[in-house]
Amino acid sequence: MPEADEKKEKNFYPEIQQKNRAFFLKGSNNFDWGMKNRLSHIFNPDTGKTVMLAIDHGYFQGPTTGLERIDITILPLLKYSDTLMLTRGILRSIIPPTYPNGIVLRASGGPSILKELSNEQIAMDIEDAIRLNAAAVAVQVFIGGEYETQTVCNMTKLVDMAQRYGIGVLGVTAVGKEMVRDAKYMRLACRICAELGATYVKTYYVEPDFETVTASCPVPIVIAGGKKIPEFDALKMAYNAIQKGACGVDMGKNIFQAENPVAMIQAVRMVVHKNFTPEQAYEYYCEQIKKRDKS
Ligand code: R5P
Secondary structure, three states, rough: OOOHHOOOOOOOOOOOOOOOOOOOOOOOOOOHHHHHHHHHOOEEOOOOEEEEOOOOOHHHHOOOOOOHHHHOOOHHHHHHEEEEEEEEHHHHHHHOOOOOOOOEEEOEOOOOOOOOOOOOOOOHHHHHHHHHHOEEEEEEHHHHHHHHHHHHHHHHHHHHHHHHHOOOEEEEEEOOOOOOOHHHHOOOOHHHHHHHHOOOOEEEEOOOOOOHHHHOOOEEEEEOOOOOHHHHHHHHHHHHHOOOOOOOEOOHHHHOOOOOOHHHHHHHHHHHHOOOOOHHHHHHHHHHHHHHOOO
């Protein structure tokens, strides 16, 4: 029987060519649809940037200051994050499954702060990442560390597993205490992660020459916040990183240990997504503190 639709006039727009659009994210154009869709749940397609909220610290250091009660201190921040980076234990036990954005699951672990930190192994099965609808998995890579090769191989094994299902891999450059944190080291570590298949890389902001770290890494770079510093300094670091080619922040302590974490994550968003200067964003932050104190 002919379809009823055949009676309607059709328009095939033969004069308009279908467009081939390049994917918005650096180095990611050749991925399949599923991977690109997942990456769009980490990076905002409108700005190409991300504010990842990192709360995975407990995987090696237990109940970190500010994360003692994630249900109380972190849930109010979720609506301001583009992505959450965390362990599957916290995801399952505390985070509402209605969280609409990307999940980046901590997938390596083993040693606690009491042992050699670079002695990590893969600490989850890719099946569980699929079950939890992860957009990406995160793995620590200790270039120059005691277990350098083991951690590089953890990453390449995860890349092989995750790539099969269109899940991203975040290579996290972990800098041992004895290493010099400079652009030369970061270029080395980030480039190794990218060459060996990381979908994107997390590193620390360094001066001078951070732009050489981002330029020589063929995939997006996000910066970790690192140790807690004054709020204005953290905003300035985020601003400088973005101006020098970073695609966002993966920030933990400098948000959840701030005097006002809700205001701080909003101020970070302004710097990352709206090109606010650190001064403008800090002004907003201070206004929020004043409002809170009056109420
Ligand atoms: C290590 O503790 C974790 O991978 C963190 O996610 C990462 O260091 C980012 O957090 P923070 O901004 O506190 O350094």
